[in-house]
Amino acid sequence: MRNRQIVLVELPKRKLGTTHFRLVEGAVPEPKGGEVLLRVRLISLDAANRAWMQGATYRPAIEAGSVMAGGAIAEVVKSCTPQFVVGDLVFADTGWQDYAVLPSKALTKVPRVEPITHLLSVYGIAGLTAYFGLLRIGRPQAGETIVVSAAAGSVGSFVGQIGKIKGCRVIGIAGGPAKCEWLVRELGFDTAVDYKTGSVYALLRNAAPDGIDVYFDNVGGDILEASLPLMRMRGRIVCCGAVSAYDGVAPAAGPRGIPGFIVVKRLLMQGFIVTDYFSERQEAITELRRWVERGQLKIEEDVIEGLENTPNALIGLLAGENRGKRMMRVSQ
Numbered sequence: 001m002r003n004r005q006i007v008l009v010e011l012p013k014r015k016l017g018t019t020h021f022r023l024v025e026g027a028v029p030e031p032k033g034g035e036v037l038l039r040v041r042l043i044s045l046d047a048a049n050r051a052w053m054q055g056a057t058y059r060p061a062i063e064a065g066s067v068m069a070g071g072a073i074a075e076v077v078k079s080c081t082p083q084f085v086v087g088d089l090v091f092a093d094t095g096w097q098d099y100a101v102l103p104s105k106a107l108t109k110v111p112r113v114e115p116i117t118h119l120l121s122v123y124g125i126a127g128l129t130a131y132f133g134l135l136r137i138g139r140p141q142a143g144e145t146i147v148v149s150a151a152a153g154s155v156g157s158f159v160g161q162i163g164k165i166k167g168c169r170v171i172g173i174a175g176g177p178a179k180c181e182w183l184v185r186e187l188g189f190d191t192a193v194d195y196k197t198g199s200v201y202a203l204l205r206n207a208a209p210d211g212i213d214v215y216f217d218n219v220g221g222d223i224l225e226a227s228l229p230l231m232r233m234r235g236r237i238v239c240c241g242a243v244s245a246y247d248g249v250a251p252a253a254g255p256r257g258i259p260g261f262i263v264v265k266r267l268l269m270q271g272f273i274v275t276d277y278f279s280e281r282q283e284a285i286t287e288l289r290r291w292v293e294r295g296q297l298k299i300e301e302d303v304i305e306g307l308e309n310t311p312n313a314l315i316g317l318l319a320g321e322n323r324g325k326r327m328m329r330v331s332q
């Protein structure tokens with residue numbers, strides 16, 4: 001048994017490329033007291049993987065020369081702790097490799113749902129981020145207008161659908177006509193704006209002539225700036241992430257116009273990390289499951305086979321290749 005690992009050999013200064021990674025092979029590590037050996041089954045690909053290369057965030061920065069970090073669903077294959085038995089499924093930051101040894105405190109036990117891919121999409125970080133960000137910070141009321149960016153991605157596609165469940169008018173922002181059509185036809189968004197076709201401000205003003213009550217911001221930058229003048233009085237901006245700033249040189253400072261737009265309109269602009277709400281996780285999963293069972297929440301998963309393809313899959317996600325939740329299948 002060998003352990004393949006994908007090492008981040010160099011931190012990217014501009015765009016992430018395949019040359020920043022190297023596949024190495026070594027022995028499978030042995031767990032000691034309090035640890036388990038995990039076989040990685042599914043690796044979650046997240047826009048944030050790229051942000052971690054820029055420096056410390058809500059987690060330490062990734063160092064050049066280390067196994068690329070990443071969350072995964074993994075199975076316990078050897079246990080040196082009474083807390084886990086062989087066959088348990090866990091969510092953990094195993095990194096991009098076939099096997100990992102981790103202490104029991106670094107693991108979250110997860111139930112065996114079918115298919116297990118749902119543990120990374122709707123019942124994982126993506127679904128929970130959409131749920132808590134929209135409902136706890138956005139606090140949408142029926143009849144209000146929600147705008148969500150990176151709308152065809154894993155978090156965004158759930159945000160828009162939950163907005164519809166709550167009786168709101170939902171506008172998605174995504175790249176390209178195919179994604180925009182999919183949001184409306186398949187996911188039930190009211191309309192979608194292709195940010196690659198022109199002035200986002202003009203497109204959004206046209207789509208939301210009465211203004212925006214909740215803007216769920218996954219991208220930051222120009223799209224955040226375009227949404228600010230369109231916010232309605234006492235609107236809420238959910239600061240979830242800033243994909244536009246992750247893959248390249250540091251962006252220009254912004255947004256501009258804060259006092260005029262935010263102060264006068266009494267806007268709430270709040271950041272969050274999904275783990276802030278983990279004490280309410282079980283209740284959230286129960287509600288998400290109910291929506292899935294009733295057919296109100298569709299789950300789009302983009303599963304790519306093979307550990308060796310992980311670097312290309314992340315590069316593709318940052319370029320907008322994915323629809324819904326992208327993940328790697330490493331083993332069955």
Ligand SMILES: NC(=O)c1ccc[n+]([C@@H]2O[C@H](COP(=O)([O-])OP(=O)(O)OC[C@H]3O[C@@H](n4cnc5c(N)ncnc54)[C@H](OP(=O)(O)O)[C@@H]3O)[C@@H](O)[C@H]2O)c1
Nearest residue numbers: 046047150153154155174175218241242243244273274320
């Ligand atoms: N706060 C939290 O706890 C938390 C947790 C999880 C994720 N997040 C955040 O959620 C956001 C979405 O992450 P994800 O992992 O779910 O990825 P994702 O939305 O599945 O994929 C990223 C998408 O971003 C879009 N994109 C890339 N560059 C862009 C740009 N310059 N402008 C506009 N859109 C761009 C691409 O779609 P297009 O084709 O539409 O461009 C791409 O598909 C990220 O900001 C991430 O950091 C936050």
